[in-house]
């Protein structure tokens with residue numbers, strides 16, 4: 001089997017099942033009345049954090065391809081991105097249905113009033129066209145150039161997801177700051193070659209005798 005076949009036939013189906021685990025866990029905990037004192041809060045937190053993790057994992061695929069040389073990993077990116085949208089949808093549905101009984105007026109008031117909800121809601125809205133245009137058919141219909149331009153929105157979604165998390169946390173910002181750091185590192189790989197070279201030179205100066213890890217520009 002070629003590397004591409006291993007990724008497509010083995011890794012992809014395994015990952016598809018693995019990414020259902022957070023949902024299965026929530027359903028299992030719900031079924032056995034184990035969601036804690038505030039089940040809606042638990043579901044909101046779990047779906048939100050998985051939406052963000054998978055969004056950042058989507059952004060990590062290109063750097064991972066470059067660093068490992070396993071370019072076939074790119075075959076997993078679309079599925080992970082769609083899963084991120086799936087968990088964001090569950091997150092929104094939890095908020096809208098379980099928290100606000102689908103009272104659209106109350107939801108819109110909340111979106112306007114609370115900045116972290118405004119940001120979360122904007123990210124959710126931006127994820128919709130990305131998910132809808134994720135099929136091969138849509139890539140063809142839009143044309144490669146327009147599709148690529150549209151999908152640059154994913155960077156804004158990543159930033160928005162992290163800001164949303166950072167903004168809602170009241171005291172312990174350790175976890176959201178880690179996600180922010182990861183996001184910024186992933187963004188370094190998208191910088192133009194010349195800027196990357198300058199950063200590499202600075203790193204080499206700061207750590208004498210150590211060669212900086214090459215960062216490569218996204219295609």
Ligand code: HEM
Nearest residue numbers: 044045048049051052088092095120121123124161165168
């Ligand atoms: C539809 C729009 C959204 C709404 C209305 C919304 C609302 C919320 C609410 C009410 C919370 C819990 C706040 C608290 O505990 O005080 C939350 C948490 C969170 N949300 Fe969202 N959110 C939205 C979209 C998103 C998106 C798109 C992402 C990720 C890309 C996301 C990631 C998170 C994360 C990481 C948390 C914190 C989880 C934790 O505490 O472990 N949210 N969101």
